[in-house]
Amino acid sequence: MKNTFYAVLVILLIVSCQPQGPERYSTTGPEIDLAKGLVADYEQGNWESWMTKYADTAKAYHNNWDNPISPKELQEGFQQNLAAFSSYEFKDDPAFYEMVLDNEGKTWVNFWGVWTGIPRGSDKALDLPVHLSINIEDGKIIEEYAFYDNSVINNALDQMAAMQNAPEAEQAIMATQAKVAEAWSNYDKELFASVSSPNVIRNANGVRIASNQEEYAGLMDVFHTAFPDFNVVVDSYVIRDGKSYLTWTVTGTNTGEFMGNAPTGKVVETHGMSIWTFDADGMATQEDAYFDNMELYNQLGYTVSPPSGE
Numbered sequence: 001m002k003n004t005f006y007a008v009l010v011i012l013l014i015v016s017c018q019p020q021g022p023e024r025y026s027t028t029g030p031e032i033d034l035a036k037g038l039v040a041d042y043e044q045g046n047w048e049s050w051m052t053k054y055a056d057t058a059k060a061y062h063n064n065w066d067n068p069i070s071p072k073e074l075q076e077g078f079q080q081n082l083a084a085f086s087s088y089e090f091k092d093d094p095a096f097y098e099m100v101l102d103n104e105g106k107t108w109v110n111f112w113g114v115w116t117g118i119p120r121g122s123d124k125a126l127d128l129p130v131h132l133s134i135n136i137e138d139g140k141i142i143e144e145y146a147f148y149d150n151s152v153i154n155n156a157l158d159q160m161a162a163m164q165n166a167p168e169a170e171q172a173i174m175a176t177q178a179k180v181a182e183a184w185s186n187y188d189k190e191l192f193a194s195v196s197s198p199n200v201i202r203n204a205n206g207v208r209i210a211s212n213q214e215e216y217a218g219l220m221d222v223f224h225t226a227f228p229d230f231n232v233v234v235d236s237y238v239i240r241d242g243k244s245y246l247t248w249t250v251t252g253t254n255t256g257e258f259m260g261n262a263p264t265g266k267v268v269e270t271h272g273m274s275i276w277t278f279d280a281d282g283m284a285t286q287e288d289a290y291f292d293n294m295e296l297y298n299q300l301g302y303t304v305s306p307p308s309g310e
Contacts, residue, residue: 024101031099031136035109038134038141043089045082047075055140062146071141084157088117090130107136115148119156124182128152170239172282177234177244180276180284184232187224189217196284203288226263227252235271244276254300261302268299 026032034053041050051071059068069077082088095113102108111132116125128148135143176195183192193213202210202219210216223230230252237246251269272291279285297304 023099026099027097029099030139031107031109032097034136034139034141035097035111035132035134039090039111039113042078047079051075053141054144055137055142058140058142058144060144060146062144063148063150065145074144081153081157082117084119085117086120088115090115091127109134109136117153124178126152126156169242169280169282173239173242173244173276173278176278176282176284177237177246177276181232181234181248184220184230187220187230189220192216192220195282197279200284201286203286205290205293222258223252225256226254226258227268228255229253242278242280244278245273246276247271247273258300261300264300266300268296270296270299 023029038050038053041047041053054071058071060071060074061068062074091114096111098110100108100110111130111134113130113132115128115130117128118125130146130148133145134141179191179195182188183195196213196216199212200210200216201208202216210219231250233249233251235247235249237244239245249269249271251267253267254264256263270291272289274290275288276284277286294304
């Protein structure tokens, strides 16, 4: 037993004396600090400091693997897009940084976070998930890969440009329909009431569903009870003669009772179109919505039985 004890002790001493390799994973350290400084400079618009984080030959790949641009070109693109926002930042939560050493000995810092910004002339923030990977060598970034859905920002900028260039009556309609979508997504019945007439009408697939604000609010109750994360995105629209012809996408998770049925826990995505009518002041007076109910039911897992024939 004594000999066994000494043998184990010798092995432990030998192992402890072996040279340790470089740290392969960490959430702290100078590389993490560099990445956090890069994000902070971006948020503060401190572009001079931001540029010092990059090597002279650094390459940036944003939403692609094969077409790099220089940090200077990246900065110019950022400044051009951010000029359309009154404020922007990365949310404190969720935000995650990690440092990894790959099998080729390269040091990478990965960042996951959510960018949020408010377009000028709007009070609604846009949220954009972002993943960033930067390769650091000798305290400088030499490669950068970033992936995010830039269409979120581009669509917002396009809508702003369209609103600014549209006649006053159309601007009022665009503002109202944006608030209607926001009211649906945020379950804000008061906001909807503020942009609609007291006797607002909703027809769904040709059937009268609501004839006033109270009944319309009841419809919002039904869907938000069944899908608490109910969200509406306006995909496209055309405005003609006081009407907006728009297509939309609705998503949600069925965690509440829907039409007398127990929740299924299923995530749904359905598409449709609405024709909204507005008065001279841009207030919503009527919605004629068209969508495939059967597609929604199928996604929820409902089945339809044929009549018995009796």
